[in-house]
Amino acid sequence: MSKTQIIILDYGSQYTQLLARRVRDLNVYAEVVSHNINASSIKDYKDLKGIILSGGPSSVYDYGSYDIDDKIFKLGFPILGVCYGMQLIAQKLGGKVDLAEIQEFGKSSLTITDENSVLLRNIKNNSQVWMSHADHIVEIPTNFNIVGKSESSIAVIENKIDNIFGIQFHAEVTHSTQGNEIIGNFLFNVCGCDKDWTMKQFIDEKLQEIKSIIKNEKVILGLSGGVDSSVCAALLSKAIGKQLTCIFVDTGLLRKDEAQKVMNNYSNFSMNIKLINASDRFFNALKGVSDPEEKRKIIGHNFVEVFNEEAIKLEGAAFLAQGTIYPDVIESSSDGHTSKTIKSHHNVGGLPKELKFKLIEPIRNLFKDEVRRVGKELGIQDFILNRHPFPGPGLGIRIIGEVSREKADILREVDDIFINKLIEKKLYNKVSQAFATITPVKTVGVMGDNRTYDYLVALRSVDSIDFMTATASELPWEFLTEVTNEIINNVKGVNRVVYDVTSKPPGTIEWE
Numbered sequence: 290m291s292k293t294q295i296i297i298l299d300y301g302s303q304y305t306q307l308l309a310r311r312v313r314d315l316n317v318y319a320e321v322v323s324h325n326i327n328a329s330s331i332k333d334y335k336d337l338k339g340i341i342l343s344g345g346p347s348s349v350y351d352y353g354s355y356d357i358d359d360k361i362f363k364l365g366f367p368i369l370g371v372c373y374g375m376q377l378i379a380q381k382l383g384g385k386v387d388l389a390e391i392q393e394f395g396k397s398s399l400t401i402t403d404e405n406s407v408l409l410r411n412i413k414n415n416s417q418v419w420m421s422h423a424d425h426i427v428e429i430p431t432n433f434n435i436v437g438k439s440e441s442s443i444a445v446i447e448n449k450i451d452n453i454f455g456i457q458f459h460a461e462v463t464h465s466t467q468g469n470e471i472i473g474n475f476l477f478n479v480c481g482c483d484k485d486w487t488m489k490q491f492i493d494e495k496l497q498e499i500k501s502i503i504k505n506e507k508v509i510l511g512l513s514g515g516v517d518s519s520v521c522a523a524l525l526s527k528a529i530g531k532q533l534t535c536i537f538v539d540t541g542l543l544r545k546d547e548a549q550k551v552m553n554n555y556s557n558f559s560m561n562i563k564l565i566n567a568s569d570r571f572f573n574a575l576k577g578v579s580d581p582e583e584k585r586k587i588i589g590h591n592f593v594e595v596f597n598e599e600a601i602k603l604e605g606a607a608f609l610a611q612g613t614i615y616p617d618v619i620e621s622s623s624d625g626h627t628s629k630t631i632k633s634h635h636n637v638g639g640l641p642k643e644l645k646f647k648l649i650e651p652i653r654n655l656f657k658d659e660v661r662r663v664g665k666e667l668g669i670q671d672f673i674l675n676r677h678p679f680p681g682p683g684l685g686i687r688i689i690g691e692v693s694r695e696k697a698d699i700l701r702e703v704d705d706i707f708i709n710k711l712i713e714k715k716l717y718n719k720v721s722q723a724f725a726t727i728t729p730v731k732t733v734g735v736m737g738d739n740r741t742y743d744y745l746v747a748l749r750s751v752d753s754i755d756f757m758t759a760t761a762s763e764l765p766w767e768f769l770t771e772v773t774n775e776i777i778n779n780v781k782g783v784n785r786v787v788y789d790v791t792s793k794p795p796g797t798i799e800w801e
């Protein structure tokens with residue numbers, strides 16, 4: 290496995306994951322660990338070259354704020370503290386941190402005050418840095434130098450004897466224009482890291498690892514058609530071929546031609562893939578049910594049942610593969626300061642508890658963009674790699690109220706026209722998630738000389754970073770009118786289209 294050369298102690302900043310990504314983008318494998326880690330556990334990282342302390346929302350002088358095991362400073366690894374991390378270093382090593390009179394949020398400029406700084410080597414004077422701090426350092430510890438200042442605070446400190454550094458700004462955000470170079474200086478000039486983290490190397494190592502774990506056993510995997518399960522399947526199939534069986538359940542609540550498209554995507558892969566048409570079962574189970582949470586439960590429950598039935602038929606499968614990715618791992622192992630509400634609905638098709646499988650999660654160390662890069666190397670089609678998220682319960686929560694096959698068929702057509710038009714007008718990759726919803730409302734319209742009384746559908750498109758908050762995409766008016774006409778002229782049963790401009794909060798992305 291790739292060497293973990295850098296660990297990032299998480300002090301709760303919203304940018305902690307971004308720090309890990311920046312380090313990995315520089316081809317060095319970094320892992321996020323809890324701030325609670327102690328010095329002896331750090332010694333277990335055999336290839337470790339350096340430690341980064343992330344930012345965080347608290348004040349280092351607050352009672353009960355996140356701390357660091359003092360012995361970590363004695364291990365001899367270079368340390369870089371970012372924002373809270375820098376203030377923690379200052380406070381722990383004998384300096385002083387206090388509430389700043391002038392607090393800095395957003396853009397600031399970095400004045401280099403020591404040309405011999407290692408961390409700021411080749412960094413331009415007055416380059417833009419991004420600040421977000423209420424506290425600042427008022428006294429630096431012994432053996433430290435101030436090598437950079439912002440407009441109103443100490444911005445960079447350096448202790449060349451012990452290789453301990455601190456930056457007040459967030460080098461990990463793109464608004465810090467030379468942030469990558471500063472992180473690079475720490476990785477390569479201070480820690481001496483090797484550039485050995487590439488997707489190609491990841492794949493080569495992973496294939497060996499999978500082979501050595503699975504040996505001659507069989508593996509089962511639930512394919513959803515999304516990026517994560519697709520890449521997971523492709524990796525496994527490359528490693529163990531026909532020992533892998535993928536189960537793809539058509540719930541009747543998939544998008545237009547989805548089952549066929551997903552199956553076609555795998556035609557070049559060597560694996561067993563079983564498409565199970567379970568739509569009758571899902572529509573029957575959903576008859577008469579209109580409560581969103583009830584629908585989610587029914588869909589989730591039936592999914593697991595279908596999956597179980599198929600798994601039992603496949604004799605002798607010892608492993609269950611899952612497309613868990615790194616943000617899922619971090620979130621589920623966090624100490625409770627990240628919201629888990631969204632994750633709970635992602636469990637549709639989760640681990641069937643009654644089955645005694647060993648679990649294999651080949652992409653659990655990857656960020657989403659790394660998953661996409663691996664997928665690309667493995668030959669997965671772009672339409673799968675770049676598609677918007679699709680909820681586990683599928684169209685079941687986009688048919689408001691009671692679900693029926695008739696409404697699912699109408700919705701598939703509407704959604705398909707909307708999505709294809711976004712692709713055609715080169716808007717699909719600019720928005721984060723777009724889809725259509727069908728309401729139980731019927732409205733009066735006129736077509737030709739005839740009165741119509743048909744369904745109202747809603748189009749929704751949002752821009753979002755993490756899907757926890759979102760704003761409605763400002764799609765061009767001509768686009769919206771064109772797509773509305775196309776829907777009404779082509780989809781029988783629909784005579785009115787609205788566009789949802791609600792942000793999240795107060796709305797959610799899905800309507801149910």
Ligand code: XMP
Nearest residue numbers: 634635678679680681682756793797798799
């Ligand atoms: P909301 O509607 O909560 O959606 O703002 C946030 C993101 O989660 C997706 N979503 C789900 N995904 N099962 C899933 O796997 C669900 O039950 C579910 N509900 C919402 C939604 O599409 C958006 O990307």
